[in-house]
Amino acid sequence: MKFRIGDYVSRKSYNCDLIFRIDRIDKDIVYLRSLKLRLMADAPMDDLVKIENKDKRTIRRELIIESYEFMQRQWTHQVLNNKMLRNNKSEYSYQEYRTLVMHIDGDEDYLELSLANYRNLNINVLGFFIPEKGQPERISELVKNNKPDILVLTGHDGELNERAYHASEYFVRAVEAVRAIEPDLDQLVIFAGACQSNYKELMNAGANFASSPGNKLIHFLDPILVVEKIVNTSIREYIPVKDVINNTITGNGGIGGVETRGKMRLQYP
Numbered sequence: 001m002k003f004r005i006g007d008y009v010s011r012k013s014y015n016c017d018l019i020f021r022i023d024r025i026d027k028d029i030v031y032l033r034s035l036k037l038r039l040m041a042d043a044p045m046d047d048l049v050k051i052e053n054k055d056k057r058t059i060r061r062e063l064i065i066e067s068y069e070f071m072q073r074q075w076t077h078q079v080l081n082n083k084m085l086r087n088n089k090s091e092y093s094y095q096e097y098r099t100l101v102m103h104i105d106g107d108e109d110y111l112e113l114s115l116a117n118y119r120n121l122n123i124n125v126l127g128f129f130i131p132e133k134g135q136p137e138r139i140s141e142l143v144k145n146n147k148p149d150i151l152v153l154t155g156h157d158g159e160l161n162e163r164a165y166h167a168s169e170y171f172v173r174a175v176e177a178v179r180a181i182e183p184d185l186d187q188l189v190i191f192a193g194a195c196q197s198n199y200k201e202l203m204n205a206g207a208n209f210a211s212s213p214g215n216k217l218i219h220f221l222d223p224i225l226v227v228e229k230i231v232n233t234s235i236r237e238y239i240p241v242k243d244v245i246n247n248t249i250t251g252n253g254g255i256g257g258v259e260t261r262g263k264m265r266l267q268y269p
Helices: 053-092 108-120 132-146 168-181 199-205 222-231 241-246
Strands: 008-011 020-026 029-034 040-044 048-050 095-097 100-105 124-129 150-154 159-161 189-192 265-267
Touching: 008 029, 100 108, 100 132, 100 222, 108 124, 108 222, 124 132, 132 150, 132 168, 150 168, 150 222, 168 189, 168 199, 189 222, 222 241
Parallel strands: 100 124, 100 150, 150 189
Antiparallel strands: 008 020, 008 048, 020 029, 029 040, 095 265
16 A cells, blocks of 8 residues: 555554554655654554545544643633632732743644644744754744743654654753753743653753653643643742643643743733
């Protein structure tokens, strides 16, 4: 069977448990990106089964619906919290100072869905599609020009073996480049990584939060949910790491990090 870049496929050796999009083909080895997880993988061509075109639209629609329904619950929760905040501060006419998030994603489809969900959560965001390999070279200029409060560096990743990963090296180098500009973990909060990323090296490079301490496959919405917790926590408070983890879909083992100060500021008048 002939395969092309962009085809949706599954792997026979894994009982067709996940659906992937073909990212590139190198002779008989095919490099894959998962649709619902931030997992990158490779497989021999004869291990693949093509997903028919009629199913592609269904998969895409399901992904959008799942994303929308989950974030709608998050948005409702946020509205209630913000209403309580306004009621408590109304006599002084406080307003919320807008935090800026910059999200760099190695997957263009995920970036599009992520930006829609940030906006649904009323989070001020700039998004850039940059393949994982290109992130270290471009990130310094983007941070200097845009001065974000929170930075997300993500895409797809996966473990090749115990010491090698598809994309962790690029995420690590990008974090190191940013920390050379802004070393303060509370001034610029960084989330970095994807499925099975090298958590230890990402944290050593200077990330506040990273994946994946338990070598887990993380959901594509997890980085947004980390950001949501930070954005909606007062600058006067440090966020327990477990609270951030509990706000994600993957949960324990998917995300880890260090205590970090919230980014919500109140402005008067």
